[in-house]
Amino acid sequence: MLYAVLFAGLLSIFYCWNQISLPLLSAWYVVVGPTASGLESFIAYERSVALHGVLKNFGVKDKGTEVDPGVIIASPSQQDPDYFYTWTRDSALTATMLIDAFLAGDTSLQPRIEDYISAQAILQTVASPSGDLTDGSGLGEPKFEVNSTTFTGPWGRPQRDGPALRATALIAYSLWLLSKGEKSRVISQFWPIISNDLNYVGEYWNQTGFDLWEEVEGSSFFTLAVQHRALVEGQAFAERIGTVCAACRTQAPQVLCFLQSFWNGGFIMSNINDQSGRNGKDASTILGSVHTYDSDAGCDDLTFQPCSSRALANHKAVTGAFRSLYAINSGRGQGAAVAVGRYTEDVYYGGNPWYLCTLAAAEQLYDAVHQIHLIGSLVIDALSLAFFQDLDPLVEAGRYSASSEVYSNMTAAMLKYADGYLSIVHDFTPTDGSLAEQYFRDDGSPLSAAALTWSYSSFLTATSRRSSVVPNSWGASKAGAPPAICSSTSAPGSYAPAPVDCSSNVSSVTVTFDVLKPTMFGETVFVTGSHAPLGNWDSSKGLELHANRYTNSNPLWSGTASAMEAGDSFEYKYYQTGTDGDTVVYEGGANRCFTVPEGCARNVVQVDTWQE
Ligand code: NOJ
Ligand code: NOJ
Secondary structure (H helix, E strand, O other): HHHHHHHHHHHHHHHHOOOOHHHHHHHHHHHHHHOOOOOHHHHHHHHHHHHHHHHHOOOOOOOOOOOOOOOOOOOEEEOOOOOOOEEHHHHHHHHHHHHHHOOOOHHHHHHHHHHHHHHHHHHHHOOOOOEEOOHHHHOOOOOEEOOEEEOEEEEEOOOOHHHHHHHHHHHHHHHHHHHOOOOOHHHHHHHHHHHHHHHHHHOOOOOEEEEOOOOOEEEEHHHHHHHHHHHHHHHHHHHHHOOHHHHHHHHHHHHHHHHHHHHHOOOOOOOEOOOOOOOOOOOHHHHHHHHHOOOOOOOOOOOOOOOOHHHHHHHHHHHHHHHHHHHOOOOOOOOOOOOEEEEEOOOHHOOOOEEEHHHHHHHHHHHHHHHHHHEEEEEEEEOOHHHHHHHHOOOEEEEEEEEOOOHHHHHHHHHHHHHHHHHHHHHOOOOOOOHHOOOOOOOEEEEEOOOOOOHHHHHHHHHHOOOOOOOOOHHHHHHOOOOOOOOOOOOOOOOOOOOOOOOOOEOEEEEEEEEEOOOOOOOOOEEOOOOHOOOOOOOOOEOOOOOOOOOOOOOOEEEEEEEEEEEOOOEEEEEEEEEOOOOOOOOOOOEEEEEEOOOOEEEEEEEEEEOO
């Protein structure tokens, strides 16, 4: 083990000299030293492995791989499971972690953050089976190919947490730029991206979608919680740069109102308006709480702050649900940490604990203790009493000041409990420090996607909170109370491609053809024209359009031609086939003209209406 650590340490000194900051490097010496043992040295060691692991999953210019610069892959695993894609959610959570680390002093991360943002400007424009940017619908697409093109396979889509998480990441970095006087850059380069995402949230928050685990269609607590946060900080941010986010102001209170319906009196239901038939206890609610933690918001129940009575009761309910589920949890009694998975009914890879879920359970507790210290007193009420009694069966409800014994015993017990979750991760992390997605419920051996970016990123956030490094406030306490009666509102959004920084002109462009054409069941719409990718006017070779976003009020047919040459000009027309599949009817009017744009755009959408 010692040799493996030493070897990994040397390797990483050679390969990542510029990526690992000095304080982390010194941690290597701690771990290889003769007295190295226990949790502290594991943390120091694993933090540098984790940061290295995240950066390895980042597309870098001139790295000679197919991964675009700034694109973050979920995992290098290309089969069983294939995670060689970029997910908007995983990437945004990881970027937020990197931005927080950058703000905490690791300036070497800045180029990666800038690359991430540039990549997002492109990804926002990619038309996908979820839709495209013209009406914002494309922003709900959960994942893309690593070269920033659309993934067209079947998937649980849309997923509406991605745009909110990305807005949060970009706002954190933009606030720093503002503090450095870079307002014009923020307004011209970053606000267009943020604004698209905020508009998306304002327009679609009240529609169902797939949850973060990509399985349940309905309303998800995690999604709504991060959406509320994005709208609240979005509004304040817009004001900071002298503009408005109308959708933020009008929708945020409604989102907060809706969020209350997830509280069932005992714990937070992970999904509602769903057909999943699950019991609702799910680590995604813990994730919702830690990713909306605001050190300025006390232990607020309405926003489910990590130290709120609701969130602590939920922590007990969710972690408790796994206690008797996994063999590796046997012997771990009440008040002792357990291996935590996604939800008890999970069958993916047999249903196992996940590193990121176990780490989130720790992170919530570190947040909570940090917060209790900031407040300077501990409140135990009827709702949170059972959580605290797991740590000390004799404790009673009350308000305890910082000088009281109960306060110091309880906060110490919570930290020990949190460390227990980290120790489980320690026990089931291989000696090279790599973190997969899951670890086997029977013996803790790693399972599913190897080197999962999100696992690494979770290790880094949980252990930063452990050292009291917490993110800046997002303004939860200024969010305002929800209205007395919730209503199902929506703010129509406007969307536009953000300017893309590109050093050389793009040669291959993806063109999406959208046409509005009411059809009958069994009819299909195509496009063809004087261009090989469109079949050279041969109606048996035209590009078939799809009706997956077709509605009576918006009869949209859409299809995408990839790899069109920038600068090419051609004529085209739409045509349809009849219910027999054979009869071809062209639209009327003159031929249409199109020139594939030259410049930075890698994805363009052409919107037409069928000519009668
Ligand atoms: C099913 C899993 O449960 C889900 O979370 C995952 O994203 C998809 N399969 C694809 O791997
Ligand atoms: C499956 C997880 O359920 C989902 O949350 C995640 O985004 C993808 N894997 C990629 O890591």
